[in-house]
Amino acid sequence: MTIASITGVGMTPFGVHNEPLEEMFADAALAAIDDAGVDHDEIDSLYIGNALGGAIENETHLGPKFVSYLGLSNECPAQRYEDACSSSAIALKEAVRAVQSGCHETVLVSGVERCTPKGTDVDTEHLTKLFASGSHKQYEQPLGMTSASVFALLTKRHMYEHGTNERQLAEVAVKNHANGAKNPRAQFAGEKTVEDVLDSPMISDPFRLLDCCPFSDGAAAAVITNAESAETHTGSSVNIVGLNHMTSTLPLADQETAFSTPVARRAANRAYREASVSPSSVDVAEVHDCFTGAEIMAIEALDFVEEGHGGVATAEGQTQLDGEIPVNPSGGLKAKGHPVGATGIAQIVELTDQLRGNAKNRQVENARTALAHNVGGSAASAVVTIMEAPT
Amino acid sequence: MTIASITGVGMTPFGVHNEPLEEMFADAALAAIDDAGVDHDEIDSLYIGNALGGAIENETHLGPKFVSYLGLSNECPAQRYEDACSSSAIALKEAVRAVQSGCHETVLVSGVERCTPKGTDVDTEHLTKLFASGSHKQYEQPLGMTSASVFALLTKRHMYEHGTNERQLAEVAVKNHANGAKNPRAQFAGEKTVEDVLDSPMISDPFRLLDCCPFSDGAAAAVITNAESAETHTGSSVNIVGLNHMTSTLPLADQETAFSTPVARRAANRAYREASVSPSSVDVAEVHDCFTGAEIMAIEALDFVEEGHGGVATAEGQTQLDGEIPVNPSGGLKAKGHPVGATGIAQIVELTDQLRGNAKNRQVENARTALAHNVGGSAASAVVTIMEAPT
Numbered sequence: 001m002t003i004a005s006i007t008g009v010g011m012t013p014f015g016v017h018n019e020p021l022e023e024m025f026a027d028a029a030l031a032a033i034d035d036a037g038v039d040h041d042e043i044d045s046l047y048i049g050n051a052l053g054g055a056i057e058n059e060t061h062l063g064p065k066f067v068s069y070l071g072l073s074n075e076c077p078a079q080r081y082e083d084a085c086s087s088s089a090i091a092l093k094e095a096v097r098a099v100q101s102g103c104h105e106t107v108l109v110s111g112v113e114r115c116t117p118k119g120t121d122v123d124t125e126h127l128t129k130l131f132a133s134g135s136h137k138q139y140e141q142p143l144g145m146t147s148a149s150v151f152a153l154l155t156k157r158h159m160y161e162h163g164t165n166e167r168q169l170a171e172v173a174v175k176n177h178a179n180g181a182k183n184p185r186a187q188f189a190g191e192k193t194v195e196d197v198l199d200s201p202m203i204s205d206p207f208r209l210l211d212c213c214p215f216s217d218g219a220a221a222a223v224i225t226n227a228e229s230a231e232t233h234t235g236s237s238v239n240i241v242g243l244n245h246m247t248s249t250l251p252l253a254d255q256e257t258a259f260s261t262p263v264a265r266r267a268a269n270r271a272y273r274e275a276s277v278s279p280s281s282v283d284v285a286e287v288h289d290c291f292t293g294a295e296i297m298a299i300e301a302l303d304f305v306e307e308g309h310g311g312v313a314t315a316e317g318q319t320q321l322d323g324e325i326p327v328n329p330s331g332g333l334k335a336k337g338h339p340v341g342a343t344g345i346a347q348i349v350e351l352t353d354q355l356r357g358n359a360k361n362r363q364v365e366n367a368r369t370a371l372a373h374n375v376g377g378s379a380a381s382a383v384v385t386i387m388e389a390p391t
Numbered sequence: 392m393t394i395a396s397i398t399g400v401g402m403t404p405f406g407v408h409n410e411p412l413e414e415m416f417a418d419a420a421l422a423a424i425d426d427a428g429v430d431h432d433e434i435d436s437l438y439i440g441n442a443l444g445g446a447i448e449n450e451t452h453l454g455p456k457f458v459s460y461l462g463l464s465n466e467c468p469a470q471r472y473e474d475a476c477s478s479s480a481i482a483l484k485e486a487v488r489a490v491q492s493g494c495h496e497t498v499l500v501s502g503v504e505r506c507t508p509k510g511t512d513v514d515t516e517h518l519t520k521l522f523a524s525g526s527h528k529q530y531e532q533p534l535g536m537t538s539a540s541v542f543a544l545l546t547k548r549h550m551y552e553h554g555t556n557e558r559q560l561a562e563v564a565v566k567n568h569a570n571g572a573k574n575p576r577a578q579f580a581g582e583k584t585v586e587d588v589l590d591s592p593m594i595s596d597p598f599r600l601l602d603c604c605p606f607s608d609g610a611a612a613a614v615i616t617n618a619e620s621a622e623t624h625t626g627s628s629v630n631i632v633g634l635n636h637m638t639s640t641l642p643l644a645d646q647e648t649a650f651s652t653p654v655a656r657r658a659a660n661r662a663y664r665e666a667s668v669s670p671s672s673v674d675v676a677e678v679h680d681c682f683t684g685a686e687i688m689a690i691e692a693l694d695f696v697e698e699g700h701g702g703v704a705t706a707e708g709q710t711q712l713d714g715e716i717p718v719n720p721s722g723g724l725k726a727k728g729h730p731v732g733a734t735g736i737a738q739i740v741e742l743t744d745q746l747r748g749n750a751k752n753r754q755v756e757n758a759r760t761a762l763a764h765n766v767g768g769s770a771a772s773a774v775v776t777i778m779e780a781p782t
Binding site: 020073079100102130247254 | 411471527639641
């Protein structure tokens, strides 16, 4: 099997964007193409992650809209993936499989989303309902189970089972805001204290406003080529050495446990095995911290810390930039922002920067092996990707 | 490269369905699995086509909802494709590539959609707006360019360029209703006359009500395995010998011509080349007749008839069940119905029946080579699939 390499990455800043989705896409995609040093017509196929364009702004069938912006009309197929918050990581998986199998040589994968109330002119209440479309329609949506309340239930039970407390949750937000303050592409520039978090308004117990990621707009893109042709390109390439995607169940009540994300653990175990990498040899990770409690469950599912110890480990600083396993150097979904369908590829952009040594004042020292963890819905879809630095 | 075979197919009747999307899916998927004679746990990955679940009924993240119904939670990844009316043919393409490349051995591909006003409780006017989400948001949607008006513009120009007339358009509807009347899964059971069509109310000049496909609900599924393991299954297998997907441009005004679908021609030419099949050796075809004019442009793009002669050829009966090239024996989108994201796989189900000799009183005699043509939006995405009968 051929090795798939990331040869170029690009992204817009995350925040409020008013331009059409295809213009956000183009900003990210053209930057990735330039970074890779490939010609446009070398792109064999376009993989697009977008979760809510249809529901939020009556915008579907993005393939033709996007290929036009690359000058590839009638030259290239394009397909769009929607799998809630894991949309673009799943697009990445299919793109990587196409390169690994020799089906394609060079492909572009991109995630694009607009979901700020300001960018869309849809009010916050209605957006919250649309985000809940990933919840079970018959058993969860009628009860008002939004993303926040789903993760709140999981976290509340984690607190009961393992003694995790609100101060530990707040430490996740404080760390990620501190990292985001160093990331010019992050939606939030300011730092926060534990007190800021604990004093912020309650959203869904135990989550306060500052435990939650924001509504965001943005796009991210990556050029994937086979490792052989990667050597002929100008971009310093990063190899994808493990990638697994696993799907579990909805509603939440049918899942195996009510205080962890076993589907992410399963995807991680398979990705570790494929990459011949152990959790302790991961140098830096981007994980899906849509809520502070989600990051705690993520670092446990990834075996960075023991099950139940995520809160304590966070409070001890183990996941800080200079900790044993730096998590979310970009600021994560919490501070960098979470344009739903763009998040999976944005994680890859950050980790490519880290592995290339380009992450400036948020650079993790000696980062050689990186891991991305992207989940959809109540962690019913999970994708884990392991990458290695250029040699 | 391994050959990908269709070893099992299943579908619901098309019409009005009130059950949840996952139940429609299960009806089709379990039938396909039984037909193939595979065990559920042999399924390595699930490819889902659905176009409008998010916009129409706030229903996204179908992967986990669907894998649960197969008992495959935590055992199998699932991904959803949305590419307007070509959603499930594109899901098929990715599924076939995964099998051809050896990435997976056995996969399930399914298309599912609910879009009747009765099934959804969304009124017809609002549904029409949602269907227009595949049109260009800035240049077409504000002008009221729905699917009907996009294909009406193309057809009107075809009439101007080639002398195609309304009676020839009506002949498409008459033929497809006659075929649909023989298909127990079709939404419409009755036959229609040219006069019925010409007397029906005008929708978008030159299309009258009976030139247009209906709103429909339904699901279709197919099991794809590599040809080697297909031999060990009970289902009589059909090989996929050519499959191409090509994406062009939106808005319509930017496309190469205003009276044909060059992207479908390009996909067809590549599929013919891959299959080493000429248009004249295709025995039966299912084409995307969302409107009568669309079938005329389809049979020209596929080179079944000369460019501009689609209307004449139809009126001469060349595309009837006993004609030179039988087109839409199932009744097509026109009479069988068009649950948007299910259509691509429903075409495959019909052609598998035809190639197996199971199509009863709509069987095309000696059908050995079959072709499916599925387009999205204003034919800005096109997928052409060529299949061969079991030897």
